[in-house]
Amino acid sequence: MIFPAEDFFADAPRPTPLYAAVASASEANLWTAVNGWTAARVYSSVSGEYETAKSAAALADLGPLARYAVRGKEAAEFLGRLTTAPALSLQVGESARGLMLNDQGYVIDLAEVSRLSDDLFLLTAPTPHARHIALGRRGLDVVAEDISGQVAALGVFGPQTAGVLAAAGLKSASETLAASGVLRGVETAARPVQFGAMPGVELIFPKEEALTIWERIIRRGAGAPIGLDALEILRLEAGGPRPGLDFTPAGKPGASPRTPEEIGLAHLAPLDRGWFNGRRALRHLAGKPRRRLISLSIDAEQSAPGAAVLQDGKPVGRITSCAWSPVRKRVIAFADVDAASHGNDYEISAAGAPEGRIPAKRLETAESGLARVFAGVQGTSTDFRR
Amino acid sequence: MSDPKNPTRAKDGRDKPKESAHRIEGGIDAVVIGAGADGLAAAAYLGKGGLRTVLVGAGPEIGGRIAKREIASGVEGVDGEHLVTALDPDVIAELDLYRHGLEFAARRLDTTYFFEGGDVLRFDGDLAQAALLSLDHDDDREALEIFMSEVLDMAALLRPAFRPFAFPGGGNHQRVLEKAMAGATPEAAARLRRFCLSNADDIIHGRFGDGPLRALLLAETAFRSAAAPNEPFSFLSLLRRYSGEAAGLQGAAAYPKGGAVSVITALRRAAQSAKVDVRAATPVKSILIEGDRVGGVTLADGGQLRAPIIVAAIDAEQAYLTMIGAGMIDIGLERILTARRPEIASARMQIVLKGVAQDDATRRNMMRRLVYAPSPEALAKAFNEARAGRVPQSLVVEAVFPTALDEGAALDKRQVVSVMAHPLPFDAEPDAERREAIRSAILDNIEMFAAGFSGRIEADDLRLAADEAAAAKASPAAYAARPDILRQWALSSAVTGSGDITGFYFCGPEAQIGAGLSCAAGRAAARAALHAYRKGAA
Structure with missing residues (x-):
């Protein structure tokens, strides 16, 4: 569950179902647009919101993300085809992350799939994919309904997530299994999500009830809202690449397509899982990355996207996104570097620094940890396809 | 002795009824x-x-x-194709088809073209000799000679690009096309580029004194293609048609024995x-x-x-x-x-005629391939009509007489004419009304060049793309025009x-x-x- 890059050129973003609540909570009144929906950048202060997420529970309006209700006898087959998530092996209540690949094996988008019942799934993706979904469901007994905008979606992150769930009246909801219940006569669902690799819960309820439920949670003091800027820090700490920023999704204008391996998410598209769209093409690409997306920790107060990344005095790539991490007391960044670069030591070009360079080290994040473990397992596996 | 690999097969090669089915x-x-x-x-x-x-x-x-099928009492027809125009010569040679019984009853079929105004033109079966036919304008004769030699050269150059590929990810028609262009002289490459990128109407227009020649070439271009001759890249259809080989002759048509x-x-x-x-x-x-x-x-x-x-x-x-x-x-x-949503299809019709031809001219024509070429305007209109789902008035009609071409197929006091008509609207499930409309449109068009023809019909058999698909147990769209x-x-x-x-x-x-x-x-x-x-x- 990661926000895609903002669209700076959207002239009149639509209000999300939670807009009225979000707007009343926003003191900074700083807005941006994501997928053509409104999104708050900051509510009061970035550091305060970040602290809330680390120590209590932060509430994020996830309305701008694309959301589909997938129903039908072959819903699992469809999602197993459309995404790399293991939809077929999900039990009711379980969720899984995955990627959407094109026929050539390049990443179109990230995806998250939850099984709500035997033949009802929820698919969430950073950006909408109406055409890809319409094409992918041909020949399969499945209906995919775009429900973004019809339901309010509230992401809850932080150690006190359970308190928020209780405040919302979803006592039965767990942090690992999706559950649905009736709240004030309204169908409501809670499902585990991951913001990058940071666990959280997403509450989904009809937009008519959006304000009531928001009010209930805020009144009980169970959580405070978090804006996109603070979420960006959490994302960089967790190591989740942001589509449109850290990599351009395949098929978008100007895209230089990336394989899952090249954006550090090979563990989300394992070749020995069942078939998914683009797997056969991916088989030929696997193990031959041209670029790598790595997390860096930079010894500086600030850095900027676009700054050159050097190794042994030679430029090997550039910073794609970065933020100051209050926990690490460093700038942490994503860098797109040449696959031939090696080791943990890099340098960042910067004006004003000695020789114009700042040292940077590779950073182990939750996501890169998963990728490393996966690569280790793959190396020793007896995968017959290799 | 039965085949140990396949116990359900007897030695005579016929299938025995299936015994226990579930086996690997x-x-x-x-x-x-x-x-x-x-x-x-x-x-x-x-x-x-x-x-x-x-x-x-x-x-x-x-x-x-x-397949063979009885189309009228005592008369067998052949469904599918009625002429060979594109059978890959490499397949014939490599599989030794002549040794396995392939035989042509008529090679190098001459073509007689009929036009709306009542004009008639005869083309030699060898297109390189096509200019030897009866034309009124001497200018046109020369222009046609040049045109045909250009077209046949280009078609031969493009032949590799008209072959399908089957190497996953390997075959690429564009690459073959580029290779063909790189191997050609600058003039030929320029001509090839123009031939590939222009529509047939543009290329043919102005090359000949206005008249039947234009209608003829546009009809050949449009025949069995879903692209009208005034649409982009349509000239390639004619090049494709003339890149084929029949009985060793480029661009020709031949009738196999049987x-x-x-x-x-x-x-x-x-x-x-x-x-x-x-x-x-x-x-x-x-x-x-x-x-x-x-x-x-x-x-x-x-x-x-x-x-x-x-x-x-x-x-x-x-x-x-x-x-x-x-x-x-x-x-x-x-x-x-x-x-793909196919819009255009061809129809095949086999007609049994009473009586035999009396005069020599008719008898000679029956040994040829006959093509009715409507005017370019009528042809363009026909494509529009067919796309709109209506049966057009004017059609390109190709007719051959299997009974005259093939001695083995000759009948007593009857003749079979096999007709292919184009363009017609594509129907996945044509109803009786649509069939009747197509049937009468085809007969009307034949009547345009063979007056009194309808009076001699003993039986006729219309075969649409949907029928062919049903016979081959395929999806009808696969048999629509490309x-x-x-x-x-x-x-x-x-x-x-x-x-x-x-x-x-x-x-x-x-x-x-x-x-x-x-x-x-x-x-x-x-x-x-x-x-x-x-x-x-x-």
């Missing part, structure tokens, strides 16, 4: 699905290459849509002499995909044939969406397969890319470029399979 058969190197011309050719190549090959066809007869079905017979003999196990009435339910490679096929009766190579010579929709399953192919390939060559290239590359499934090769109708009985797709698929098999075995 191994020891097979390749399974070819589809017993049409391409399937037979592919199986023959694989068998010749030393692979233990099984050919399974869904229908009760071998041959797919090309009709097109004798090509099937020869192919079947070639397959059997290559020890291919040919099984009719063995419908395939699904293709087994294991990991990313084929494992074999499941038959409709529950049995299984295990093989590392599957060649599908059936329509792409059936092969990919039904047998492999939509859930196992890439979304882009599925989009290409389901995006769009312009550029789109055919795209479709052909996509389907022969095989969805990147190892061991799967495709040579169905979508793989072929242009209309006509060709077998080039079957050859390409089998050669690709053999190449991969040998590489894997080595």
Whole structure:
């Protein structure tokens, strides 16, 4: 569950179902647009919101993300085809992350799939994919309904997530299994999500009830809202690449397509899982990355996207996104570097620094940890396809 | 002695009724699905290459849509194609089809063209000699001579690009086209570029004194193509037509002894002499995909044939969406397969006529290929009408007399004329009313050049794309007219890319470029399979 890059050129973003609540909570009144929906950048202060997420529970309006209700006898087959998530092996209540690949094996988008019942799934993706979904469901007994905008979606992150769930009246909801219940006569669902690799819960309820439920949670003091800027820090700490920023999704204008391996998410598209769209093409690409997306920790107060990344005095790539991490007391960044670069030591070009360079080290994040473990397992596996 | 590999087959080659069905058969190197011309050719190549090959066809007869059928009492007709214009010469040579019984009753068919105004033109069967015909304008004669030599040269240059590919991810028509251009002289390359990029109307317009020649060439361009001659890239259709070879002559048409079905017979003999196990009435339910490679096929009766190579010579929709399953192919390939909505089709009609021709002129014409070419304006209108779902007034009609061309087919005091008409609206399920409208439109158009013809009809038999598809148990869209060559290239590359499934090769109708009985797709698929098999075995 990661926000895609903002669209700076959207002239009149639509209000999300939670807009009225979000707007009343926003003191900074700083807005941006994501997928053509409104999104708050900051509510009061970035550091305060970040602290809330680390120590209590932060509430994020996830309305701008694309959301589909997938129903039908072959819903699992469809999602197993459309995404790399293991939809077929999900039990009711379980969720899984995955990627959407094109026929050539390049990443179109990230995806998250939850099984709500035997033949009802929820698919969430950073950006909408109406055409890809319409094409992918041909020949399969499945209906995919775009429900973004019809339901309010509230992401809850932080150690006190359970308190928020209780405040919302979803006592039965767990942090690992999706559950649905009736709240004030309204169908409501809670499902585990991951913001990058940071666990959280997403509450989904009809937009008519959006304000009531928001009010209930805020009144009980169970959580405070978090804006996109603070979420960006959490994302960089967790190591989740942001589509449109850290990599351009395949098929978008100007895209230089990336394989899952090249954006550090090979563990989300394992070749020995069942078939998914683009797997056969991916088989030929696997193990031959041209670029790598790595997390860096930079010894500086600030850095900027676009700054050159050097190794042994030679430029090997550039910073794609970065933020100051209050926990690490460093700038942490994503860098797109040449696959031939090696080791943990890099340098960042910067004006004003000695020789114009700042040292940077590779950073182990939750996501890169998963990728490393996966690569280790793959190396020793007896995968017959290799 | 029965075949130990296949106990249900008796020594006479006929299928015994199925015994216990649910069994798994191994020891097979390749399974070819589809017993049409391409399937037979592919199986023959694989068998010749030393692979233990099984050919399974869904229908009760071998041959797919090309089959003998009684069209009137005591008169047998041949469905599918009525002339050979594009049969791959390499297939004839490599499979030794002449030794296996292929014989032409009439080679180098002259063509007589009829026009709206009542004009008549005769073309020599050898297009290089075409200028020797009876033309009024001397200027046109010279212009035609130059034009024909240019077109035949270009068509020959492009011949490799009109062949389907079957190497996954390897074949690329654009690359072949570029190679053809690189090998040509600058003038030829410039001409080729113009021929590829312009529409037929632009190229032909102004080259000849206004008149029947333009109508004739545009009719040949539009015949059996879904692209009207005034649409982009349509000139390629004419180049495709003239790149074909019949009985060793480029751009010619020939009539095989016994009709097109004798090509099937020869192919079947070639397959059997290559020890291919040919099984009719063995419908395939699904293709087994294991990991990313084929494992074999499941038959409709529950049995299984295990093989590392599957060649599908059936329509792409059936092969990919039904047998492999939509859930196992890439979304882009599925989009290409389901995006087509055919609008135009040809119709075939076989007519039994009473009596015999009395005068010499008629008798001579009956030994030729007859084409009715409506005016370019009427042809453009016909395409618009057909796209709108209506039966057009004017049609291009191609007619041959099997009974006059083939002594073996001659009847007593009767004649059979076989007609192909184009363009007609495509219907997946034509009703009786639509059939009657098409029938009378075709008869009206024949009446335009053969007055009094309708009075002699004893019986007629109309065959639409949907009927052919039903006979071959295929999806009707596969038998509709093809769009312009550029789109055919795209479709052909996509389907022969095989969805990147190892061991799967495709040579169905979508793989072929242009209309006509060709077998080039079957050859390409089998050669690709053999190449991969040998590489894997080595």
